[in-house]
Amino acid sequence: MLVLAVIIFAAYMLWALANLKTPNPRPAYYVGELQSAELIHVARLYWSNPNLSMSFLLDKLYGYNETLRLHIKPVTYVNNWALTASGGFYETRYNNSVRFYARWEYVKIGSYKKILEGGIVKLYYNYSLTYIHNYTAPQWGSFILYPRLWDPLDLADLTYKGDGLWYVGVPADVSEYIIYDEFSIKVVVRNE
């Protein structure tokens, strides 16, 4: 009888426990990848149009700390860029180890003649060009992107070979030719 009583008591206690609401702590908010991604986005938008100054964009971003609870701490940054005879880069480095870096390198691999509209024959130089974006942040390390390239004038010949490698044909009669990536960042090719 005592065993039966204990079994019934135990079963009842288990049933009562199962129906209790157990504590379920949840984070009030999470600060991590999203905040770093917002900074990368700001840098990328800046390099697509430097007339939008970094301080303007960052101020706007901080404004969303209130409305969207973004929890982005104020940061400082350093911008660098360079154009060389064989490539170039754009870089934004924040003081919290977040970094935007876009780089391209090219080498001339040949030339060809192209027949344009109206029967005009033009000499083109062909380049093998590598274009990458590298976004680094403490949360994910390194994030590599191979943005698409395009030419708004539709004069350049762009062939994507994979892994950021492009064959780019540009008119030979200009000192430099500007193509754009999918974020509207300029990629400058200087004819040798």
Place this chain on the structure above:
Amino acid sequence: MRALEAFAIAFVFVVFTAYAHTLLILTPESGNQYTSSRALAYLLLISDSLPYTPGFRDRVAEVIPDLVFVEVNGQKFYYSNSSEVDSIGAVWLGCNGTFSPREVVIGVKP
């Protein structure tokens, strides 16, 4: 007989303790808030123009688990019901050299 009874009681007590302990372990978090925050970060990294396209909501629904709603600049679209919702906000400040903010808020089940 007494010994058998004592053994039975002890056995029931052990089973009860084991089950009670299992039930009392805190319900593990789904981690949806972390996962969804990371997924939004991924969308922000791969594209500046996504929220400006009609397919943005569907893209969000593809990558965010347990999605309850997607709100873009105040327009809310519901995907499921939930009595409890965690909200995560992000902003796309613009694309292609143009400043044109898009505020995005997603709601996920906790």
